[in-house]
Amino acid sequence: MKSIPFIVLLFLILMACTKPSPEFGADISQAQDQIIKGKAIFKEQCSSCHEFNSNAIGPNLSGLTRNVESSWIRDFIKNPQALLDAEDPRALGLLEKYRTVMPGLDGLSEDGINSILSYLHTFEFVIPDTDPDSLVNLIEAGIPDSGIVLDLEFFSQLPPSDTIPALAKMTKMEPLPQSNRLFINDQRIGIYELVEAEPRLYLDLKTARPKMVSKPGWGTGLGSFAFHPDFLQNGLFYTAHTEPGGTASSDFGYTDSLDVFMQWVLTEWKATDPSARQFKGSSREIFRIDNASQAHGMQELTFNPNAKKNESDYGLLYIGFGDAGTAEKGFANIANHQGSGIYSSILRIDPLGNNGKNGQYGIPENNPFAQIEGKAGEIYAYGFRNPNRIFWTEEGTMYATDIGQHSIEELNRIEPGKFYGWPVREGTFVINPYGSFRQVFPLPKDDAKLGVTYPLIQLEHDELAAIFAGYIMPYGPIKEKLIFGDILSGRLFFADLDQKPKPEVQSLKVRFEGRVMTLEELVGGRVDLKFGMDAEKNVYIMSKNQGNIYKILDSQ
Known part of the structure; x- marks a missing residue:
């Protein structure tokens, strides 16, 4: 079985433990109507895979906008595969950990994506994932x-x-x-x-x-x-x-x-x-x-x-x-x-x-x-x-x-x-x-x-x-x-x-x-x-x- 590379684990740990930067999310609107719209889009398009208190099929998103550049989040929402093709290290790290590629929401308008970010930005704190990673070597023998x-x-x-x-x-x-x-x-x-x-x-x-x-x-x-x-x-x-x-x-x-x-x-x-x-x-x-x-x-x-x-x-x-x-x-x-x-x-x-x-x-x-x-x-x-x-x-x-x-x-x-x-x-x-x-x-x-x-x-x-x-x-x-x-x-x-x-x-x-x-x-x-x-x-x-x-x- 393949183990998660140390550099990927280190990257994910650092991401979880980094204190929020005041620079991240400064461009995200906190208008109430946009937050409400973003919540509705999130519920329809994202909630099956993402939560705000623990990792699920995809990563826990609490505090994301306060630790990752808004531009990167927008690009990832539109077309995750493009970032993987460009060998973006953060995207590769997520793929290594979650073993699935998120479907891109390329049909979503810019206003819709901005509304999602507005809703995400209401979650201020990063909740680190402290559970053991059950991906590694539960079954010792790999598939030949x-x-x-x-x-x-x-x-x-x-x-x-x-x-x-x-x-x-x-x-x-x-x-x-x-x-x-x-x-x-x-x-x-x-x-x-x-x-x-x-x-x-x-x-x-x-x-x-x-x-x-x-x-x-x-x-x-x-x-x-x-x-x-x-x-x-x-x-x-x-x-x-x-x-x-x-x-x-x-x-x-x-x-x-x-x-x-x-x-x-x-x-x-x-x-x-x-x-x-x-x-x-x-x-x-x-x-x-x-x-x-x-x-x-x-x-x-x-x-x-x-x-x-x-x-x-x-x-x-x-x-x-x-x-x-x-x-x-x-x-x-x-x-x-x-x-x-x-x-x-x-x-x-x-x-x-x-x-x-x-x-x-x-x-x-x-x-x-x-x-x-x-x-x-x-x-x-x-x-x-x-x-x-x-x-x-x-x-x-x-x-x-x-x-x-x-x-x-x-x-x-x-x-x-x-x-x-x-x-x-x-x-x-x-x-x-x-x-x-x-x-x-x-x-x-x-x-x-x-x-x-x-x-x-x-x-x-x-x-x-x-x-x-x-x-x-x-x-x-x-x-x-x-x-x-x-x-x-x-x-x-x-x-x-x-x-x-x-x-x-x-x-x-x-x-x-x-x-x-x-x-x-x-x-x-x-x-x-x-x-x-x-x-x-x-x-x-x-x-x-x-x-x-x-x-x-x-x-x-």
């Missing part, structure tokens, strides 16, 4: 480079829906069941069908749901979609998208003392003609869930592809729903519900049933808590911070990736009714959800009494920042191994999930047009990695950075 190279070829590109850093925000590409038709989403727009590799807009969700919002840096907008296994007969498919908090009455919420920032909406669509290239038909809302931030919502919808018509799992919709940002906002009890709530859970519902909370969906009778008083019958498994990808092997074993808070990324083997630890565990470490998320502890001797199911694979944040799984590769040099990677950097890994006692994880590179490289080199910066598969079981790599899709070739 396998020496394996995957050959890629360009396949397709989605139309740009915004400017850099993400030209197109695709998260999922999968075929229509019982068909060779291939579909992909853009979180800002809707669902495209790739017809001979050319994107054609199938569902214009932006027009159909004008209240839909998609903010940069998080999984908002059209988070996921899934076609019913009988789509060719019934024309049904499902989407998850975000709307502003308070847009409509929610079916699932929480305490009034925590603001509702977003709402996730699960919708059923019924195509009049399932064979049509563009959707026409009707829709209905299945349910709506309150979210406390832009983060950790409904980012996965899927059906078990192995289930047959005569089996109980056929036609049941799996939904990955995270903690909605509640734990980071000090409301860990919402996530730590022990089966009584729907947050931090993988849900399983019958979209065609009607015995659910609002009568718009069904609760399968064989769900683990369906018959238990005081438990949420929708739950299949729980204790996840952000279960962003659910998949099955051909043998029927179910897995899910879970993006961690500050230290550990997880791949879990999913079993019904099991508790996977969040928000009192991160990987195989104890976390205090009411303390610092940067500080983790060894498991206690009596840990078994908590009943946590721990990850099959756990990786530390000095290896990757946000895990995302692909598929069990059906061909090529890593055949029958799981390919997965880091969303931000695009660093690729593979593992044999059947290896005992634990799967060994190795990294690999790609080759494009004869040149061996990393995905960061291929796309020219932050990757925003996702995977896709077509009906012929070809596997694809997707990058939001360029909106490009690359096919993994069958080569040795």
Whole structure:
């Protein structure tokens, strides 16, 4: 594992301990209306990552404007990547410590940026981060480079829906069941069908749901979609998208003392003609869930592809729903519900049933808590911070990736009714959800009494920042191994999930047009990695950075 270089630690310590200079912030307006405006912008754009009493996903910002030049802060808000490209030492230090690049707010006006600075300048004192740095060597063994190279070829590109850093925000590409038709989403727009590799807009969700919002840096907008296994007969498919908090009455919420920032909406669509290239038909809302931030919502919808018509799992919709940002906002009890709530859970519902909370969906009778008083019958498994990808092997074993808070990324083997630890565990470490998320502890001797199911694979944040799984590769040099990677950097890994006692994880590179490289080199910066598969079981790599899709070739 890589340790944080001493010079970076020294820089960060000096930054935290330096007395505020009267020169810093002298150019920042303290007009009351500008402070109020800045607070509103901060709440919408920044509060998911930054706090004023401790470090979170990003650094604690208390006292920032009194210790750092206003011009540097403005430049960083506009375009952090530009400072990294220029090898700015402060920006490099932040990247080394937090292992993620902040999305630039280049669409924000100068007045908006100045308003943010006005609000930041109301926090006068630096609160130093005194917690142990949990980034360093929690897991001693590093990930070896396998020496394996995957050959890629360009396949397709989605139309740009915004400017850099993400030209197109695709998260999922999968075929229509019982068909060779291939579909992909853009979180800002809707669902495209790739017809001979050319994107054609199938569902214009932006027009159909004008209240839909998609903010940069998080999984908002059209988070996921899934076609019913009988789509060719019934024309049904499902989407998850975000709307502003308070847009409509929610079916699932929480305490009034925590603001509702977003709402996730699960919708059923019924195509009049399932064979049509563009959707026409009707829709209905299945349910709506309150979210406390832009983060950790409904980012996965899927059906078990192995289930047959005569089996109980056929036609049941799996939904990955995270903690909605509640734990980071000090409301860990919402996530730590022990089966009584729907947050931090993988849900399983019958979209065609009607015995659910609002009568718009069904609760399968064989769900683990369906018959238990005081438990949420929708739950299949729980204790996840952000279960962003659910998949099955051909043998029927179910897995899910879970993006961690500050230290550990997880791949879990999913079993019904099991508790996977969040928000009192991160990987195989104890976390205090009411303390610092940067500080983790060894498991206690009596840990078994908590009943946590721990990850099959756990990786530390000095290896990757946000895990995302692909598929069990059906061909090529890593055949029958799981390919997965880091969303931000695009660093690729593979593992044999059947290896005992634990799967060994190795990294690999790609080759494009004869040149061996990393995905960061291929796309020219932050990757925003996702995977896709077509009906012929070809596997694809997707990058939001360029909106490009690359096919993994069958080569040795």
